[in-house]
Amino acid sequence: MRVIQGRTTVADVDEFLAFLDSVADEHDCVVQAFDARYVVDEAHLRTAVDRAARAWRRDDAIARDPGVEMLLYAAGRRQISRALELGVSEGEAVPVVAVVVGAFPGDPFETDDREAAAADALAAEWTDDAVLGTATDEARICEFFGITDAERTATAASLSELVRERVSLLVVEK
Template identity: 50%
Template structure:
């Protein structure tokens, strides 16, 4: 898995997603873009990818598309419409783009090439770890009592939401 971080201006979400899909098709990779304000860490997306792939292997995936399944896990949601809230939107903003090989002969090279193509069009800068805590808490429904009851912190609670999606099926 490669992650590409940066800022970009998206004039049309459909065109942006189609552009990413084209790069993915060219390199045998799944490419999924997220609004970086909802992504708490690299581990957040790595765990979402791992669980999405496991669900697909078991025939338990909700979505037909691997990228959408990853989005569902990253969002901790079974409803696609609700999960898309943590995806990209029109306007300028921080993004993190997940690139994961999908059947490529040389997965490492495929991911690097696809990530390079995506990165060439972003204003690259660090976005991971620069999430909005209040936005994340509201989205993942993490209230003060829950946060106060643990020493683990917000990232751990988000990772728990990602993992609990399997239980909710």
């Protein structure tokens, strides 16, 4: 798994998604992009990719597309319409983070040349900004994941740990 982050102009979401699909097809990888304001850190994405790959290996996937499965887990939601809020929106200098996975669902953390080439193709289209942590919007994340001030006060867990808990609990949410 490789994580690529930066900023880009998204004039049309469908065209942006078509670009991601073309990179994925050309390099035989799974590519999924997220609005960086909803992503706490790389551990959030790693947990989502791990749980999505596990669901596919167990033939227990929610979605028919590996990228959508990763999006569902990253969002901690079974409904695609709700999970799409984590997707990229139209705008200028949009903070984007994407995961590229070559060995899905096998070992999604095994890296190879296909992943590197796909990651390079994405990075060539985006500015080289580190948006994870800088574009992350804690209030937006807490609202989206239903993390209350009381919960944060009552635990020593970090926001990342609380979000990863929501990601992991997706399989028990019915």
